[in-house]
Amino acid sequence: MYVATDAQQVVAVACVQPIDSQQVELKNLAVAEAYQGQGVGSLMVSFLKRQYQHSHDSMLVGTADVGVAQQRFYQRHGFVRVGIRERFFIEHYPQPIVEQGQQLVDMYVFECCLSASADNQSIF
Incomplete structure (x- = not known):
């Protein structure tokens, strides 16, 4: 677990x-x-990618099929879509989850190669 603070x-x-x-x-x-x-x-x-680049080869992240903004966010950071966990949000949550008027169904899985991570910004 990581926490970023400001004042x-x-x-x-x-x-x-x-x-x-x-x-x-x-x-x-x-x-x-x-x-x-x-x-x-x-x-x-960027911080997380640097934290793990010397100990692991890649980082995965999953986001909802309807989460277009989240998908674009991860793609801007070097993640590429590598799979789909079909019906993930239906099978793993007892109540429907709705985002911007659409029910979440599938999880899109993205992966980023950490060894190629060139994020060298110093933060935290």
């Missing part, structure tokens, strides 16, 4: 779980609403 106020959190000795999965990334659109999420992803 001792939490502005972003991320949870990364190792899958095996080669892959980690970014399970959650959340940025406080007041800080969204200011690059905090990008800085957090």
Whole structure:
């Protein structure tokens, strides 16, 4: 679990779980609403990629099929879509999850090669 703060106020959190000795999965990334659109999420992803680039080969992240903005976000950070977990949000959550008027059904899985990560910005 990683936490980014600004003046001792939490502005972003991320949870990364190792899958095996080669892959980690970014399970959650959340940025406080007041800080969204200011690059905090990008800085957090860059930081996480650097954290794991010497110990793991790649990072996975999953996002909803209807989450076009999230998909574009991860693609801008070097993630490519490598799979689909069909009916993930229907089978793993007892209540329907709706985002922007659309029910989440499938999870799109994205992967980023960490050894090629050239993010050298210094933050946190």
